[in-house]
Amino acid sequence: MTSTAIDIAAEASESRGTGITLSGVTKDFGLAKPAVDDISLRIEPGEFMTLLGPSGSGKTTTLNLIAGFESLTSGTIEIDGVDVGALPAHKRNLGMLFQNYALFPHMTVAQNVAYPLRARRVDKETIRRLVRDVLELVQLTGRDGDYPAQLSGGQQQRVALARAVVFNPKALLLDEPLSALDRNLRAALQAEIRRIHHEVGSTFVFVTHDQEEAMSLSDRIALFREGRIEQIGSPQQLYSAPESLFTARFLGDSNVFALDEPPRSGTATWQGTRWRVDAGTIAAHPGVREHAALVVRPEGLGIAQSATDVPAGMNSVRGRVRDIEYLGSYRSVQLTLGADVPGRAKIDPVEQSVEVGDDVVVWWHPERQRVVAA
Structure with missing residues (x-):
């Protein structure tokens, strides 16, 4: 100018x-x-x-x-x-x-x-x-x-x-x-x-x-x-700290787990699996006390071949690889989490190797999750 x-x-x-x-x-x-x-x-x-x-x-x-x-x-x-x-x-x-x-x-x-x-x-x-x-x-x-x-x-x-x-x-x-x-x-x-x-x-x-x-x-x-x-x-x-499931889904991709009940005493359960929940990751939205969901962004997920490969202190769930897309700087892995929940992870194309049909353990750090009003 x-x-x-x-x-x-x-x-x-x-x-x-x-x-x-x-x-x-x-x-x-x-x-x-x-x-x-x-x-x-x-x-x-x-x-x-x-x-x-x-x-x-x-x-x-x-x-x-x-x-x-x-x-x-x-x-x-x-x-x-x-x-x-x-x-x-x-x-x-x-x-x-x-x-x-x-x-x-x-x-x-x-x-x-x-x-x-x-x-x-x-x-x-x-x-x-x-x-x-x-x-x-x-x-x-x-x-x-x-x-x-x-x-x-x-x-x-x-x-x-x-x-x-x-x-x-x-x-x-x-x-x-x-x-x-x-x-x-x-x-x-x-x-x-x-x-x-x-x-x-x-x-x-x-x-x-x-x-x-x-x-x-x-x-x-x-x-x-x-x-x-x-x-x-x-x-x-809005991306990192959504207050509601609507916000989490509207801005970016999310892996969503509808919790069995609102978090209690630093833990939450989903399909019988218990996870650690830090107070700072729970949304202030009053609806969390009635119906809550735990949300993790795709880039927050890691994939391990077995439970022994999961780093200490992580939350985890079993899953199966349904599809893999190569997108240059990362691979997008389509998953089934638990019994029937669709999920997606972004993984390094070099450091992590998975194949379609693999039974895997999906894990994340508790600080990378968010409990929102569902």
């Missing part, structure tokens, strides 16, 4: 974005359940917050409530401490990036990007400077005279991103902006969005159903389920 570009980044760095606070937010469309059901969430200034969840979980409705495209049934939304519940969308000064780009086909790239500046009655010289600088930011210098039809899908999304940040909004709302792109292009634009977030310093609120995308981009993730927030935390927190 040259010294002439980016007044946008320089100006944004002074404020580092805006804080957004949702308190008791509900949106009821008159269906069986509210689309958004009494959620509270604090998004810090300059944070990259992702709203993640399956279709129909309430994440897009929540984004639309923040944007002002939907009205609240109850609750409050504050932007920098100001209640914006009664403000229309165009007065909230938020940038918006959509899945379908929403570019004007009869306008050039420069005209599309300049549109929000003209709407704000910015003078022509400032518009020219800001459009030039933001096109450099999104790496589209020299394409200002092209029309959307002359651009690839990825380039069109860059134009839409430039238009969303050119007026220096304190927050940018992104509604599944990469879902229409192929895998390689998505990865490239994820890197661009991450870079631009760091450079402009705005608060980013990003909606996706893609767990890998959320893990790659986010400072924190709010995981939605049936209109409520299931868990909030950093990608590492």
Whole structure:
């Protein structure tokens, strides 16, 4: 980025974005359940917050409530401490990036990007400077005279991103902006969005159903389920310390053991097998006291040919190898654990040798497990 570009980044760095606070937010469309059901969430200034969840979980409705495209049934939304519940969308000064780009086909790239500046009655010289600088930011210098039809899908999304940040909004709302792109292009634009977030310093609120995308981009993730927030935390927190079985299964692969009863006195039982459980690995979720499951990620499992090969102090269970996939840096081993539970382990392709049909002992360190609400 040259010294002439980016007044946008320089100006944004002074404020580092805006804080957004949702308190008791509900949106009821008159269906069986509210689309958004009494959620509270604090998004810090300059944070990259992702709203993640399956279709129909309430994440897009929540984004639309923040944007002002939907009205609240109850609750409050504050932007920098100001209640914006009664403000229309165009007065909230938020940038918006959509899945379908929403570019004007009869306008050039420069005209599309300049549109929000003209709407704000910015003078022509400032518009020219800001459009030039933001096109450099999104790496589209020299394409200002092209029309959307002359651009690839990825380039069109860059134009839409430039238009969303050119007026220096304190927050940018992104509604599944990469879902229409192929895998390689998505990865490239994820890197661009991450870079631009760091450079402009705005608060980013990003909606996706893609767990890998959320893990790659986010400072924190709010995981939605049936209109409520299931868990909030950093990608590492949600992956390594899920509170519920829903979280454990939605973010990454999990080996799941439905316990015979909640853990007691530092132990848990599954199909009659007793395992050690450390207090620090038990989720704080109150549901753990009613129905609990023990979760181990595939990379946490080891495989031994017999019980005598299992390191001391490990939890273990008998299993059988059903299939093996070679994936370069590791092998993915499909297993049957105990009597009938499917499982998966990631093992080193050189150090460990197993074959399909082998009866094995699967083991893990008790610190690598998590007891969650089932």
